[in-house]
Each structure stands twice: as C-alpha cells, then as structure tokens.
Amino acid sequence: MTQVQGTATDDRTSLGRLIGAGLILVGLVLLALGAYLGPYTYATATPGKLTVDTCTVDYKYRTSTSSSSRKKTKTRWCYGTFKSTDGSVTDLNAELKSDALHQRGYVIEALKTGDTTYKLDRGWVYAIAVGCAWLFGALISLAIGFFATVTGFPFGQASGQGLFRTCLVLVGVGAVGLTVSLLVAFFA
Incomplete structure (x- = not known):
C-alpha cells in the first residue's frame, strides 16, 4: 500500500x-x-487643569543606521500642579507632555489617566x-x-x-x- x-x-x-x-x-x-x-x-480619565510652574525641552539624538546623519527629536514637558474639575484630586508634582512651551501660571486642560500619567484634554x-x-x-x-x-x-x-x-x-x-x-x- x-x-x-x-x-x-x-x-x-x-x-x-x-x-x-x-x-x-x-x-x-x-x-x-x-x-x-x-x-x-x-471616559475613565479624571478631567482637570494643570497650572504650569515650568516647561522644558528634552532633546534626544538618534543616529541613523542608513546614513551618518544624527536626527534630533525634541519633547516638550510642562510641570506644575494638577487639580481635578471636581476638586477631589490634587497633584503638586504633575508632568505633562505638551505641544508648546508655556509661561509660569498658564493653565492647561489635562486628563489624569493613571497614578502619575497625564495627557492633554482634546475632547470627546x-x-x-x-x-x-x-x-x-x-x-x-x-x-x-x-x-x-x-x-x-x-x-x-x-x-x-x-x-x-x-x-x-x-x-x-x-x-x-x-x-x-x-x-x-x-x-x-
């Protein structure tokens, strides 16, 4: 067979x-x-406002493997006090990746998405x-x-x-x- x-x-x-x-x-x-x-x-984030104390720019350089050029990326971070809209959460050491550098006292609409993570509130x-x-x-x-x-x-x-x-x-x-x-x- x-x-x-x-x-x-x-x-x-x-x-x-x-x-x-x-x-x-x-x-x-x-x-x-x-x-x-x-x-x-x-829906699960806590909405609020971050009052800016200071903003910084982090520069990072990447070396490309395909060429000898170095690419620079910059990330803007703002630090300050976050207070939720309902007043139940206050964080004196909040940090937020921002789209711009802001002056001290500027108020940013923010969302608290975790214990120490924040992001810009861009809406529904x-x-x-x-x-x-x-x-x-x-x-x-x-x-x-x-x-x-x-x-x-x-x-x-x-x-x-x-x-x-x-x-x-x-x-x-x-x-x-x-x-x-x-x-x-x-x-x-």
Whole structure:
C-alpha cells in the first residue's frame, strides 16, 4: 500500500491560511487597542487643569543606521500642579507632555489617566476619532485576513470573485475611514 503525501500547493495553501489567521488576530488586537486608547481612556480619565510652574525641552539624538546623519527629536514637558474639575484630586508634582512651551501660571486642560500619567484634554471628538482610526485599521487587517484564511491566498486559488470583491470593498472602506479619522483627530 502506498501513501500519498500532500502536494506543495496544499502546504502553501495552509501557509496562506495560517497567515490569514494571524492577520485576523492582529485585527482583533487593533480593535481592542482602539477601544482602550480612544473612548475608554477618555471616559475613565479624571478631567482637570494643570497650572504650569515650568516647561522644558528634552532633546534626544538618534543616529541613523542608513546614513551618518544624527536626527534630533525634541519633547516638550510642562510641570506644575494638577487639580481635578471636581476638586477631589490634587497633584503638586504633575508632568505633562505638551505641544508648546508655556509661561509660569498658564493653565492647561489635562486628563489624569493613571497614578502619575497625564495627557492633554482634546475632547470627546478626538477620543472617538482615535478609536475610529484604530477600528478602520483593524477592518483592513480583518478583511485581508478573512480572505486569506478562506482561500489560502496568496498561495492558493481564489474560491470566488464575490468574496474577493467584498474584501476589496472592506479594505477600501477601511483605508478611507482611517484617513478621515486621522484628519479629524489632527484637526480636533
């Protein structure tokens, strides 16, 4: 009795399906991150105001491996007193990554997101736009992953034009939605 081994095409189709399953997993992680980094973080943060004592700039130099140039990045930090809107939380040693250098006494709308972490309060529109950007990025990964899992693509044969068109439309919707969400987040 002879036993027939699987063909190379079957092995490659299995690899395509495995890659598709990995992309689906990546899409689910992106969905969870979008929900957490967008609306959930904003809803659970403590809103308040940070009164600036001082602001500094941290310069960091990175040496690029592809060239001999050094790239300089600068991060602005403001330090001061954070007081929540309802008055329940006061932190005399708050630090916040800022978008600009501010004078002593300047008041910044801030969110307390952890025990010692603060970020700029950009509002619900920004939080929802960030969540949607992650969601639409996840949609791209999920659509490609679903197509690869069902068909074994890129190594297998496409099982149906309808599935391909549907996944292509979902990737297009994801790309447009991601672009619009990032634009809303940038201008919010």
